[in-house]
Amino acid sequence: MEPNCKLDKPACPAEDLLKIMSGKWRPQIFRLALEGPLRFSSLLKTLENSNKQSIALALKELENEGLLEKNVIKLKPLHIEYKLSEKGKTLTSVFRQLEGI
Numbered sequence: 001m002e003p004n005c006k007l008d009k010p011a012c013p014a015e016d017l018l019k020i021m022s023g024k025w026r027p028q029i030f031r032l033a034l035e036g037p038l039r040f041s042s043l044l045k046t047l048e049n050s051n052k053q054s055i056a057l058a059l060k061e062l063e064n065e066g067l068l069e070k071n072v073i074k075l076k077p078l079h080i081e082y083k084l085s086e087k088g089k090t091l092t093s094v095f096r097q098l099e100g101i
Contacts, residue, residue, distance in 0.1 A: 017094050020065050025050060025058040029082075031099070033068060034092060037081040067091065 021027045028047055032038055043055050059082055062068040067088035071081045084092070 014094050014098065017091050017098065020062075020067065021095075023058055023061055024054055026062060029055075029058055029062060030067065030088070030095060033082065033084050033088065034095070037071075037083045039079060039081055062088075 021030065025047060029038065029043065032043070032046065040055065040059070043059075044050060044052065047055065059068065059070075063070055063082070066085055068082045069085045071083065073079050073081060
């Protein structure tokens with residue numbers, strides 16, 4: 001067991017991240033956000049077998065967890081980008097380690 005994952009502590013970062021990433025499309029969206037800002041339309045094209053409702057829900061949940069930030073760009077045409085928040089950036093190394101397992 002890792003030093004930061006003792007049973008008497010509330011939770012270790014990996015455990016917290018696994019709970020957050022347990023929803024459909026969340027891990028894939030988070031992984032793509034590591035590469036740069038995301039747009040809804042590009043996610044629909046990139047994530048095979050996804051649909052608007054499931055992607056919208058996953059984005060909202062990741063935003064509510066504080067891992068993604070929503071940025072409305074008020075240029076014409078209006079569009080929205082999602083990028084990693086500071087909290088999301090702090091979990092990058094944990095996510096990369098989990099990917100390597």
